[in-house]
Amino acid sequence: MDISDFDISQDYKKICKEDTLKDLQEKAASIVPTKLQLEWQEMELTVFLHYGMNTFSNAEWGRKGTPVSEFAAENFDPEQWIKIIKEAGFKGAIFNCKHHDGFCMWPSKYTDYSIKNAIYKNGKGDMVKEVANACKKYDVKFGIYLSPWDINEKTYGDSDAYNEYFINQLTELLTNYGDIYEVWFDGACGEGPNGKTQEYDWISIFNTIKRLQPNAVASIMGPDVRWVGNEAGKGRQAEWSAIPYGKVVTKKGEKKAYITTGGDLCGEDLGSDEVLLEQAQKDTDNILYWSPAQVDVSIRPGWFYHEMEDKKVRSLDDLLNIYYSSVGSNAQLLLNIPPDKNGRINDVDAERIEEFGRYLKRAFEKNLAKTTNTAITKEGDCYTLDIKLSEKSDINLIMLTEDITKGQKVDSFKILAKVENEYKELASCRTIGYKKILPLEKVWTDEVKIVITKSRGIPTISSFGVYNAPTLNSAVIISRDDDGYITIKASTKAAEIYYSIDNSTPKTLYTEPFLFKDSGEIFATANSKDSNLFSDKAPIVSLKVGMLKENWKVISCNSTVLGAPYKLEDMVLDNACHTMVYTGNSNPEIVFDMGKNVKAKGFIYIPITHIFDFVYNIFEYEISFSDDNEHFTVADSGRFDNIKNNPTTQEIMFKNECEGRYLKIKSIRGLDEKQVAFGKISLIK
Ligand code: FUL
Numbered sequence: 001m002d003i004s005d006f007d008i009s010q011d012y013k014k015i016c017k018e019d020t021l022k023d024l025q026e027k028a029a030s031i032v033p034t035k036l037q038l039e040w041q042e043m044e045l046t047v048f049l050h051y052g053m054n055t056f057s058n059a060e061w062g063r064k065g066t067p068v069s070e071f072a073a074e075n076f077d078p079e080q081w082i083k084i085i086k087e088a089g090f091k092g093a094i095f096n097c098k099h100h101d102g103f104c105m106w107p108s109k110y111t112d113y114s115i116k117n118a119i120y121k122n123g124k125g126d127m128v129k130e131v132a133n134a135c136k137k138y139d140v141k142f143g144i145y146l147s148p149w150d151i152n153e154k155t156y157g158d159s160d161a162y163n164e165y166f167i168n169q170l171t172e173l174l175t176n177y178g179d180i181y182e183v184w185f186d187g188a189c190g191e192g193p194n195g196k197t198q199e200y201d202w203i204s205i206f207n208t209i210k211r212l213q214p215n216a217v218a219s220i221m222g223p224d225v226r227w228v229g230n231e232a233g234k235g236r237q238a239e240w241s242a243i244p245y246g247k248v249v250t251k252k253g254e255k256k257a258y259i260t261t262g263g264d265l266c267g268e269d270l271g272s273d274e275v276l277l278e279q280a281q282k283d284t285d286n287i288l289y290w291s292p293a294q295v296d297v298s299i300r301p302g303w304f305y306h307e308m309e310d311k312k313v314r315s316l317d318d319l320l321n322i323y324y325s326s327v328g329s330n331a332q333l334l335l336n337i338p339p340d341k342n343g344r345i346n347d348v349d350a351e352r353i354e355e356f357g358r359y360l361k362r363a364f365e366k367n368l369a370k371t372t373n374t375a376i377t378k379e380g381d382c383y384t385l386d387i388k389l390s391e392k393s394d395i396n397l398i399m400l401t402e403d404i405t406k407g408q409k410v411d412s413f414k415i416l417a418k419v420e421n422e423y424k425e426l427a428s429c430r431t432i433g434y435k436k437i438l439p440l441e442k443v444w445t446d447e448v449k450i451v452i453t454k455s456r457g458i459p460t461i462s463s464f465g466v467y468n469a470p471t472l473n474s475a476v477i478i479s480r481d482d483d484g485y486i487t488i489k490a491s492t493k494a495a496e497i498y499y500s501i502d503n504s505t506p507k508t509l510y511t512e513p514f515l516f517k518d519s520g521e522i523f524a525t526a527n528s529k530d531s532n533l534f535s536d537k538a539p540i541v542s543l544k545v546g547m548l549k550e551n552w553k554v555i556s557c558n559s560t561v562l563g564a565p566y567k568l569e570d571m572v573l574d575n576a577c578h579t580m581v582y583t584g585n586s587n588p589e590i591v592f593d594m595g596k597n598v599k600a601k602g603f604i605y606i607p608i609t610h611i612f613d614f615v616y617n618i619f620e621y622e623i624s625f626s627d628d629n630e631h632f633t634v635a636d637s638g639r640f641d642n643i644k645n646n647p648t649t650q651e652i653m654f655k656n657e658c659e660g661r662y663l664k665i666k667s668i669r670g671l672d673e674k675q676v677a678f679g680k681i682s683l684i685k
Contacts, residue, residue, distance in 0.1 A: 157192015
């Protein structure tokens, strides 16, 4: 199949072996966004709204056979959601119309597994409509998430039949709910009841979108918007939008449209000169294509609302880092705020979003630059931009934009400021693109210089800003050492730290590390008297810990250990969470001798979180206890749902309290077929 068979509606450039580096740079710099991609990127801030069956069944991924009756929604207030996000400056909202469980939030004609059979409004409800109407009311753009993977649909896996079903549902959503700005498909995929893996008819799916909503971008498993590659809110230092794409080879061996990249989407580098050269050599079918990144991340550890995560809503610090790493790193932010069981954005999340919006307004309200002149001067091999400030001031934030309608060109640049009559280098950075925002150490200056040291042709800087953003009263950091001592550190000097160990509001003054051997959760916050801070209270943060593993020993492991020089004991027991890779056995298991009989109500598992290794995490586990290391009783077995993309700490309670001296953790299935990585395990009292 040739590219002409699918109207990708944007310019692209073929690359080939004969291309020199200069040719490749010119080709890459000549690629520009489509009108839709540009409008989409200019939105900057958007939200994801995960709400559905999982909100009620307390899951991240649904299960087969969950009855409609479990969807117990009675109250539903999308106007509250959209009002909150609008006031904080978000421009679009993507509603989860159907997640992997297949339950439809609108009364689809094609299935009974929908809201029409739920108690909500006696089966007369349509939540998609209510969200779309709320968006219209507050002038926020409306987008849809429709999961291609469907755990409960009987035709799933029967490729042609399911493609028809899916396109029928997509058609309902694209015709009955007004304008849609984004259609979001993720890549999760499973086997159907017939044991076969579904093959999606992407071409027909995308053509349906182009036909029914020509102003919608198709994201992730779509040609217009690219997944940044992780769900942790991390963008790249160098984020190129024109990147090489290869043709997808289907199971039948044919090459189809350019849906996914020729490189690895999760990789650190998708578009540098080195990558261009490598891809040009690789495959005659490779092209360069405008593919802007989207950072999708949740404000809580999970994508759906879980009451136990109420104290785990991201701090303002964290949200701002995500903002700089997305909007400020040439990407768009899609921040998930999951409504709760009452159909409302929970107070904790609402407060944080309000604070986030207020901080951004304050930080960017006064541009200290004297002029808006963006003309650059050539100095040797570099281009420079001199920025004079209206008066001497403290500065700690710089913003730069490139006119991407003329192509993304800046590869590397430096920021300097005149301090005591001499230029001092403040930062050395990669790529600008749509926007770059750089938080800096505070300096006192009235002159800033941007030196572009490497670029793909003459760059066009379209705007800049220099700011003195309010300092945050940063969140405290809590840690426990291997002897059980808890240390709490505040980032602001002269801050008073308060903590609690009984789930209450932190009120005990912290003076020195204290012993805590039990399992539980430590909460802490800090107060500061500094009047220059954005707020005098740091957010409350918490650390969940299992029982201290004082006498634990690894006594057996049925598989080869890779990853030397690390030792198995260090990996699984200590606080270090490096990679531990087992191979040569698809079901590795580890047995611990805990030194004495231990009673536990559940367990905490910290998976491998290193960005390139979490593809090796355990997916399905079994955990068991024994008194004699011979006869083991299974305490629990299950699946760490979305661990592949979102490797957060897993806290699992057993049905009944279990006990024993020996503990076994077994990987029933890993994310990777050949290798499994173990993180850290501990028990809950
Ligand atoms: C992932 C899904 O598996 C998660 O549940 C969530 O919907 C996220 C946005 O995409 O791939």
